Amino acid sequence: MSATPAFLILADEAATWRVAGLTQLDRLVLALNEFVEAQGTDEVVDATIFWQPDVASSRRWLPRHPRITRVRLTEATKSAAAGARILNARLFVQRNGLAEFLTAMKAVNTDGAPEETPGSWSDLTARFNNSLAAQTSRGSWFFLKNTEDIPRCERSLLSRSGKSQDGFISRLFNRPLSRRLSRVLLKYDIAPTTWTICAFGLSVLAFICLARGDYFGIVGGALIFQIYSIIDGCDGEIARATYLESERGGRIDDFLDMVGSVLFVIGLGLGLFRSRSSIFLLEGILCAGVIAVNEWSLRRLTIADRLESEKLTASLYPRHRRLFANGELAKLDGKLLWWIVQFTKRDVAIFFFLLLALLDQAQWILHLWLAVSAGTLLLSARSSRDQTGSVGAAT
Numbered sequence: 001m002s003a004t005p006a007f008l009i010l011a012d013e014a015a016t017w018r019v020a021g022l023t024q025l026d027r028l029v030l031a032l033n034e035f036v037e038a039q040g041t042d043e044v045v046d047a048t049i050f051w052q053p054d055v056a057s058s059r060r061w062l063p064r065h066p067r068i069t070r071v072r073l074t075e076a077t078k079s080a081a082a083g084a085r086i087l088n089a090r091l092f093v094q095r096n097g098l099a100e101f102l103t104a105m106k107a108v109n110t111d112g113a114p115e116e117t118p119g120s121w122s123d124l125t126a127r128f129n130n131s132l133a134a135q136t137s138r139g140s141w142f143f144l145k146n147t148e149d150i151p152r153c154e155r156s157l158l159s160r161s162g163k164s165q166d167g168f169i170s171r172l173f174n175r176p177l178s179r180r181l182s183r184v185l186l187k188y189d190i191a192p193t194t195w196t197i198c199a200f201g202l203s204v205l206a207f208i209c210l211a212r213g214d215y216f217g218i219v220g221g222a223l224i225f226q227i228y229s230i231i232d233g234c235d236g237e238i239a240r241a242t243y244l245e246s247e248r249g250g251r252i253d254d255f256l257d258m259v260g261s262v263l264f265v266i267g268l269g270l271g272l273f274r275s276r277s278s279i280f281l282l283e284g285i286l287c288a289g290v291i292a293v294n295e296w297s298l299r300r301l302t303i304a305d306r307l308e309s310e311k312l313t314a315s316l317y318p319r320h321r322r323l324f325a326n327g328e329l330a331k332l333d334g335k336l337l338w339w340i341v342q343f344t345k346r347d348v349a350i351f352f353f354l355l356l357a358l359l360d361q362a363q364w365i366l367h368l369w370l371a372v373s374a375g376t377l378l379l380s381a382r383s384s385r386d387q388t389g390s391v392g393a394a395t
Helices: 024-037 098-104 118-132 147-159 168-185 192-212 215-231 234-241 247-275 279-299 310-315 318-324 334-343 346-358 363-394
Strands: 006-011 045-051 071-074 085-088 091-093 141-143
Touching: 006 024, 006 118, 024 045, 024 071, 024 091, 024 098, 085 118, 091 098, 098 141, 141 147, 147 168, 147 234, 168 215, 168 234, 168 346, 192 215, 192 234, 192 247, 215 247, 215 346, 234 247, 247 279, 247 363, 279 363, 346 363
Parallel strands: 006 045, 006 085, 045 071
Antiparallel strands: 091 141
């Protein structure tokens, strides 16, 4: 950071272009803020927005995104520090991509505070553009020449919005569909948590269908739940695209996922009770209870930051890494555990449950869900016991 103590951002009409839910100027400043945060210090950098003189004052602004906490912004070009590194608002940056640009590309710095004249702005713009030479894009950044480049940037940004924890079905099926929907949603100011709550309505609709108990009701409910699984990924994609990730949003998403699962098994148990036997209602209620207790139990465990297998670590959500913090489970073969994890992920399970519903074997949905939930609960109980024993031994 010592080589780039301050920045000068050149802004023209492209600064107002909206790409994946953010204007170009907002995205670039957020990328700069993210870059500063990654340095691991408490430093705050100065950034001056040098607007093209032709841009009317009514169209100028300073980004006020809540995540911008490490960049001090101003439009007073006379206060720009000598040696400030020049950036351009046409620079589209992926998440955590600005570091690559600043490292790989030749730096263009100011000699002093620029004059607020068309000639000075054009000269600085030409210097920045010439520094790019023939290379106007890399995997982590892209220089927007015109609005026709926007769709390409949006597709590229969302293509990286998946998670290493995604299962087979999410990677091959769910994510390609949710990304298309997210591109549409990003054209509007829809908060990630708002979408989480709206999408949850599908799980209620699935419950109503499942509770009917006939073949088409159960298939319809399972299909709706599969659709819910797809569009439930949009909240995270929106959050990552617009720098709105938060622990609160993650907790709400996890909680509603748990409630959706409870509604599914109770609805299915009620439906099978109506069409087959009362035992299925009891099984559905039992499964719902195990799911809820299991969720509560997992939250009480310490998260295992790293496991021996990097591949396994990357495939687990933080809440599931709690199972591996202690206990015999962590001692099993990493490859075997990886495959077990893959075939018990939520996205894979929901898709498999749809297939069982189509085959008129809905009772096996309850059997399998109860077995996996009970097994996970036993593992979390054992991990909790091991952690308690470790703490007792340490004291």
